[in-house]
Amino acid sequence: MTATVSLVAATLFWAGNYVVGETAVTALDPVSLVLLRWAFAAVPLLVIAQLVERPRWREVLRAWRWIVVLGLLGVLGYTLILYEALRFTDAFSASVINAFNPAMISIAAVLFLRQRLGLRAIAGIVIALVGVLIVLSRGSVEVLLEGGFGLGDLLMVGAGVAWTAYTIVGRRAPAVPPITSTALQAVVAVIAIAPVSLALGGPAMPPDASVWGALAFIVVFPSVLSYLLWNRALEVVPPARAGVFLNLITVFTALLTLLTGHPLGAAQIIGGVVVIAGIVLTNLSPSRRARGPAAGGGAG
Template structure:
């Protein structure tokens, strides 16, 4: 595939993921985080399984052998991450949530160092520090000197938790090399939906009174972030590898800020400065500057 087509797929993929933050802010006003997560993935698996079957042609016997790991992935990546994300959006802005999520590459590098003894350069250590500084600017709304006296936004702290959970999910997913990624997503989502079902029915959620905006948001989440982004992402990773594809994840906060700005959200100076620090830190942490010098 032409590299420019791959880049286009990655841009669209991250645009869809950015829309999840924005729509999530509206949907959370009418339905609980549990409800959003359940309905989003309950319908998404109806599309993911056929796509996985025809696109990846998995050996289902191999899938059955690693079902415990897929259950854990469902708990972490589908239930815990999405519950934390949508809970965070109940307290903070989509832009702040997206900027905090930009910590993911840096956290992944630190985890690799701790768990696999991977070597890290001084420049990458500097990048991690700059990223953390950027997040502190966001958490303290620019008043970083009052770090121990600030009443932190609960949503921003929940988003930090979501980043940690996603890191654990990603590390586990990397070890399941024998299972194609879309297949692993579909099966882990199925386990997650089964585990969430009793709690959803116990809450007795009534979706008949949802507004057109909320229904549109849920449909968007099902089709675009859950299915479209995963398919485009995995096609791109196969073509150019996870290292180069991962750089494009930094577009999520940018797209989120642009979409939120169009919808009327005011981007503050603290968000702009914090976001720039996060981006600069991620750029150094991923080692891209060192690769360009080499």
């Protein structure tokens, strides 16, 4: 029961990253937001990693090349593209497109890891793709045929590609305790993006208390607590079963969107339901259960 609550809470916090992040990027540019998020989150993540996982740091640092690549692809690349996308699209649409990530990872695993997909998994991927296309086109056949998709939606597809690459690389990387790995990747992200921020004039600071509150939420909940809760739950719940909980991110994002007074369009709702149905079908397939651990970080 505790593990289930932990998984639900982790996905709720990741959903909050979409909704709060959509507000934060109206006041902070994505580069500043990513820098501040991981700069503030890196220290508590390192402390928690030491207290919870007690890693053997010499052994961990032998995998530094892998950690650098993973940090650039996932913690930095994914979140930077995500926040850039939220400047042009709404939180719910972004979360629906993000929900297609497991299907993209399944396709990449076939191409690069020589894994096989069963008919059920293939059907689930196709169904999820239809749902994504419904969201991208806003339910318009003309938009779909003309390829007139919104910039934010296309950026979210790019974020999905970054996370897919992160996941495939991660499956080849040496085993490192998950919270420790996330903490070090956060350090890599800060080191990599700090010069970019300085070249652009330095990081922008939150202009008022509400934006500081949004940043504090992003640092504490989706950046620290979600990873802690998720990885603690994985000690009890099989990774493939835990992966199904990631579909709650879209559901929670929809609820949070409505609670903040933003209406949802019919195409968004229908597309979201179709994507979730397809991903659940993919997760329930035998080939899906046979694969490695479900990634939580790509959630937000």
